[in-house]
Amino acid sequence: MNSTIELLKSHRSIRKFTDQPLSRERLETLIEAGQAAATSSHVQAYTVIHVKNPTNRETIAELAGGQSYVATGGAFLLFCADMKRPTEAAERTGARVVRGMTEQLLVASVDTALMAQNVAIAAESEGLGICYIGGVRNNPQQISDLLGLPDHVFPVFGMCLGYPAHDPDVKPRLPVAAILKEDTYSDDRELVEDFDETMRAYYQSRKGGPKDTNWSQNLTPLFDTKLRPHMREFLVKRGFEMK
Amino acid sequence: MNSTIELLKSHRSIRKFTDQPLSRERLETLIEAGQAAATSSHVQAYTVIHVKNPTNRETIAELAGGQSYVATGGAFLLFCADMKRPTEAAERTGARVVRGMTEQLLVASVDTALMAQNVAIAAESEGLGICYIGGVRNNPQQISDLLGLPDHVFPVFGMCLGYPAHDPDVKPRLPVAAILKEDTYSDDRELVEDFDETMRAYYQSRKGGPKDTNWSQNLTPLFDTKLRPHMREFLVKRGFEMK
Numbered sequence: 132m133n134s135t136i137e138l139l140k141s142h143r144s145i146r147k148f149t150d151q152p153l154s155r156e157r158l159e160t161l162i163e164a165g166q167a168a169a170t171s172s173h174v175q176a177y178t179v180i181h182v183k184n185p186t187n188r189e190t191i192a193e194l195a196g197g198q199s200y201v202a203t204g205g206a207f208l209l210f211c212a213d214m215k216r217p218t219e220a221a222e223r224t225g226a227r228v229v230r231g232m233t234e235q236l237l238v239a240s241v242d243t244a245l246m247a248q249n250v251a252i253a254a255e256s257e258g259l260g261i262c263y264i265g266g267v268r269n270n271p272q273q274i275s276d277l278l279g280l281p282d283h284v285f286p287v288f289g290m291c292l293g294y295p296a297h298d299p300d301v302k303p304r305l306p307v308a309a310i311l312k313e314d315t316y317s318d319d320r321e322l323v324e325d326f327d328e329t330m331r332a333y334y335q336s337r338k339g340g341p342k343d344t345n346w347s348q349n350l351t352p353l354f355d356t357k358l359r360p361h362m363r364e365f366l367v368k369r370g371f372e373m374k
Numbered sequence: 375m376n377s378t379i380e381l382l383k384s385h386r387s388i389r390k391f392t393d394q395p396l397s398r399e400r401l402e403t404l405i406e407a408g409q410a411a412a413t414s415s416h417v418q419a420y421t422v423i424h425v426k427n428p429t430n431r432e433t434i435a436e437l438a439g440g441q442s443y444v445a446t447g448g449a450f451l452l453f454c455a456d457m458k459r460p461t462e463a464a465e466r467t468g469a470r471v472v473r474g475m476t477e478q479l480l481v482a483s484v485d486t487a488l489m490a491q492n493v494a495i496a497a498e499s500e501g502l503g504i505c506y507i508g509g510v511r512n513n514p515q516q517i518s519d520l521l522g523l524p525d526h527v528f529p530v531f532g533m534c535l536g537y538p539a540h541d542p543d544v545k546p547r548l549p550v551a552a553i554l555k556e557d558t559y560s561d562d563r564e565l566v567e568d569f570d571e572t573m574r575a576y577y578q579s580r581k582g583g584p585k586d587t588n589w590s591q592n593l594t595p596l597f598d599t600k601l602r603p604h605m606r607e608f609l610v611k612r613g614f615e616m617k
Contacts (some may be wrong), residue, residue: 132403135378135499139407139492160375162554164382166547168491169506172596173589175547179554187557211559216552218597220566220590226598233609233616234511234602237483241530244487248411249382252495256378263412265484268477279558287484304409304418309459311405311422314430315522316454323463346416347463353415354461355469359477363616366476373476373606373616 138256143301145260148204148293153259155181158206161292164253168245176239177246178213180278181206187277194273195266195289205259205293209267209274210247212239214370215283230283231372239371243287254292264289271365282370300337303329305346323347381499386544388503391447391536396502398424401449404535407496411488419482420489421456423521424449430520437516438509438532448502448536452510452517453490455482457613458526473526474615482614486530497535507532514608525613543580546572548589566590 132140162179170176182188185202191209192201201207214235218228251261267274267289274286305326309319327345334342366373375383405422413419425431428445434452435444444450457478461471494504510517510532517529548569552562570588577585609616 133499135381136403136407136496138378139496140410142410142412144412159550159554160379163547163550164379166550166553167383167385167544169385169387169494169504170547171506171508172593173545174593174596175553177553178559180559181554181556184557216562216566217593219563220570221593221597224590224594226594228597229600230597232601232603233606237511237530237605238508238601240480240483241487244484245491248488248491249495251412252492253379253382256376261412263414265414265481268480281559284559287480301410302416304406304413307402307406307409310409310418310420311402311424313424314427316421316423316524316527319459320462323459327463347467350415350417350460350464351467351469353417354464354471354473357472357617358475358481360475360617362480363476374600374603 139252141301142255143299144262145295145297146200146262147295147297148200148260148291149296151205151294153206153292161250161253165246165250168249170242170245171238174217174238174242176213176217177243178211178216178284180209180211182209182278190277191267191274191289194270195264196269198264198266200262200291201264201289204291208290208292209278209286210243210288210290211280211284212243212287213284214239215281218283230370231374233373236366236371236373240287247288247290251290258294259292260295262291264291268359268362271362275369285366285369285371299339303333382495384544385498386542387505388538388540389443389505390538390540391443391503391534392539394448394537396449396535404493404496408489408493411492413485413488414481417460417481417485419456419460420486421454421459421527423452423454425452425521433520434510434517434532437513438507439512441507441509443505443534444507444532447534451533451535452521452529453486453531453533454523454527455486455530456527457482458524461526473613474617476616479609479614479616483530490531490533494533501537502535503538505534507534511602511605518612528609528612528614542582546576
């Protein structure tokens with residue numbers, strides 16, 4: 132295993148940071164590494180807001196479900212899918228632009244994620260820790276208003292970055308035999324049941340304190356309610372009509 | 375700049391590969407590195423199909439818009455968003471599962487992309503080249519039928535991997551000043567115009583042969599038509615109703 136693969140496999144979310152901020156220069160290096168990721172048809176359908184204003188960071192920490200490290204880490208970045216820049220660029224060449232296609236939502240979301248994952252890896256390669264904040268989708272409209280996001284731009288997730296002030300365990304993942312299938316989709320229920328045992332053992336011995344649960348049980352609150360039911364209306368309002 | 379950031383910044387899509395195939399063991403190493411990426415609430419909403427059957431690879435190469443390297447590279451992987459596994463796991467614990475939320479489509483697409491980008495970086499760190507194949511969304515139903523993808527699973531993109539047999543240029547990206555904004559969204563039209571000049575110069579001198587165009591002009595065919603207009607109906611049919 133080479134050192135890059137070792138780095139990738141050592142990822143865990145960091146949620147406690149020292150006070151040391153990240154310089155603009157440092158962030159630019161990370162974002163440039165992010166931009167080097169593949170992008171669908173070179174569209175680069177993303178924008179990153181570096182939220183420096185302390186009051187706004189506190190507001191976003193609350194809006195994201197009370198995640199205090201959004202306000203206190205070295206930096207907080209909001210990763211946005213951005214279809215405004217490329218569609219307006221095309222319009223300036225005289226194109227009659229069609230917006231709101233479902234495919235455009237996928238392109239922009241995937242572009243943003245590929246880019247952010249490069250940022251995460253670049254940060255971790257520099258000894259920083261990171262945590263994705265999907266909780267920004269709890270209140271995407273309020274966050275968009277706060278940061279002046281225009282139509283055709285929406286927050287996909289945030290990321291806290293900084294110097295780690297704790298050392299959590301690496302969380303196990305599903306067996307590779309479940310994820311990597313040969314030629315056709317196949318049932319993997321037995322592997323999931325094995326993984327439930329792995330996760331039960333992990334939760335009983337983890338540094339963060341024991342918990343009596345497993346993977347399948349943990350998923351229940353995600354799926355037994357309408358998860359973020361405002362997302363459809365929010366996206367439509369912002370110009371992602373999913374046509 | 376450390377060696378990982380150098381690796382990230384050296385990415386370019388590889389579309390010509392030697393005949394050397396990738397072993398299952400090698401692929402498992404890459405997928406395990408992929409799985410180490412962050413995943414929303416640990417849901418791991420992805421499955422990867424390693425398409426080995428040569429006839430199916432040729433069919434997918436055609437269905438993806440005549441991309442021959444899908445059939446000829448060291449390996450072809452289809453990255454699928456998978457909400458079947460986690461929702462069925464939750465159901466087995468007795469949860470009454472709600473499916474088809476827009477948010478679930480986002481979670482699964484982003485999870486798949488974060489994971490795939492780790493696979494891409496792991497592969498490149500081992501001297502392999504990769505190319506994402508968004509073209510699988512040209513004919514997602516046919517590809518789903520070919521590989522027996524069940525409901526609640528859909529192909530987000532493919533990836534060709536193998537030993538590079540050419541050495542293309544690294545393509546420029548938008549200026550970081552356009553992508554990384556401070557505190558609020560701001561206009562970046564002038565930076566886009568500068569970038570159009572950068573891209574014009576790139577296209578005139580690139581190894582692949584000169585082309586008289588720029589970034590904005592290149593985007594026109596993406597946006598002046600209904601891009602992959604079947605995606606909405608396809609996703610709804612497969613259980614991603616975007617409610």
